[in-house]
Amino acid sequence: MSDPLWQPTAEQIRSCQMGQFMRSINSQHHQHLTTYGELHRWSIKHPQVFWKLLWAFTGVVASAESEHVLEQERPFYKSRWFPGAKLNFAENLLRYRDNQTALVSWNETGKQKSLTYAELYRQVAQLANAMKAHGIQPGDRIAGYLPNIPEAVIAMLATTSLGAVWTSCSPDFGVAGTLDRFGQIQPRMIFAADGYHYNGKELSSLNTIFEVSRRIDSVEHLVIVPYLSKTPDLQSMDNALLLQDFIAEESAQEIEFEQLNFNAPLYILYSSGTTGTPKCIIHGVGGTLLQHLKEHRLHVDLSRNDCLFYFTTCGWMMWNWLVSGLASGAKLVLYDGAPFAPEVDIFWRIAAEESISVMGVSAKYLSALEKTGIEPIKHFSLPALRAVLSTGSPLPHEGFHFVYRSIKSNLMLASISGGTDIISCFALGCPIRPVYAGEIQCRGLGMDVSVFDEHGQTVYDRKGELVCLSPFPSMPIGFWNDPEDQRYHQAYFDRFTNVWSHGDYAEITENDGMIIYGRSDAVLNPGGIRIGTAEIYRQVEQLDEVIESICIGQPWHEDERIVLFVRLQAGMSLSEELVDRIKWVIRQGTTPRHVPDIILQVADIPRTLSGKITELAVRNMVMGEPVPNTDALANPEALELYRNIPALQPSKS
Structure with missing residues (x-):
């Protein structure tokens, strides 16, 4: 077991809201919970007690409470939480009406x-x-x-x-x-x-x-x-x-x-749309509120003393997550613009000026920031900063080390993972647990998250499918124009009976943390060995020459071969020496199975409008198959770079 990069002090554990919440459980329910693992297991074993206690602890504003916490059905997405409750989402976010700052707006021209x-x-x-x-x-x-x-x-x-x-x-x-x-x-x-x-x-x-x-x-x-x-x-x-x-x-x-x-509609969010017309996912009033309050108050320890920033557009669920910070009375910083304009260190200038305490960015941003050579720790005083959150894609080990080396050594780095489907997280930060490089700290409280092998059996320290075994409040209440829930069932419940299958390839670690290796539908399978694309990206993007990369599996001679595309720094070309070095770095950091059969240079990599690279679209182009709904891409013109590549065509012999 590697040493932690950060661990909370005894005082931090005692004084944070998660510590307070655990003590209230011990007091009210005669428990002796002392660790996060014990708290999480208790929340899974006693979901109705847990969510009712959370309701009271976070001070949900409601005109009527519910006698019943959960009406459970099969499949469990038909279950209904707090069926008798009456409340209003905006009323909860506007519970504070004083002269403390609520919103600060920045763009590329300044505050x-x-x-x-x-x-x-x-x-x-x-x-x-x-x-x-x-x-x-x-x-x-x-x-x-x-x-x-x-x-x-x-x-x-x-x-x-x-x-x-x-x-x-x-x-x-x-x-x-x-x-x-x-x-x-x-x-x-x-x-x-x-x-x-x-x-x-x-x-x-x-x-x-x-x-x-x-x-x-x-x-x-x-x-x-x-x-x-x-x-x-x-x-x-x-x-x-x-x-x-x-x-x-x-x-x-x-x-x-x-x-x-409680289960009335609040938001409609959209899937990326890269495999067809976007799914319209309906999220409910109470489930969204309660889940966000849990994540903010317990997992981030957000309070009225905090300033919260997340770099997001209004087209990504992290905007909805950010705005819910109003329910905790925090100051929120909004930003309109590019992450490196007008200067590459703009976010850290804002962080210093606004005394941001919780800073949220994407893993890709942290990787790109490292390649600029900018080290905020040398140029900015950030005494208020106590947490950095990262999502959008898996944060590799090197990203963790970069944050502690070049941003601030004493903070909680929380890689978080969930998505539009649940408008929240399955795995996220924990203020009472250490941070280990490459790992998400914990599975969320009240979230019965596991990892299944191909036979539907729970596995530890092995890669498999991220699943959730029990209902949770922020499940979608349905899809738009899906009255029989057919598309809903197909999206999450087709693979395993009465189990939410999230579509992530994941592992529960020996630290009881979690590693996400990429999307299940993008998992590589050469020689029958399953490989997450994030494992390869982590190695490749350590090289200064590589800005970013994208990896696909190409059917080849009754097997599958790995094809890696790299986007290099301006003016650089992919030499044989660099190809050899890329392969060596991958082999040294993983296994010989991970080494690509072919490495090619491309000028651009297609990404969704929310900024995520899309392996499936590239795979379709390489295989000569149509890419549905290219309007879901921010740069659809990049797809043409992957059409009819001579090196990827079968030989005529």
């Missing part, structure tokens, strides 16, 4: 504005009452086509205060990609900004959203947020009006929060 909790409440009240005056009712869908700015948060809170359903995507989605999402769920209203910032450019959104609005019959109002310009031109769109004009008649300062069932 833009800040809002206190009192100001946020007033602005939500104005917009909510204007929406109500325009006939918005519970269950109506409201869409956001917005950058990560305060108006996105305000529009979401106004929507959910009325019991309506919020959905959003990033303004870098084109017409087809936006229609694939909003067109399915038929929103009554769309909120959109006139544009957004990215990599030194101001990019207009108006033509795209005007066209989308024209082609969705249900849209009654298109409300434009002036962002790039104070006076955007709306003459070409009949039903468009500026935000200030939409709320001009409304001066109400109070919100009448619509009380909803």
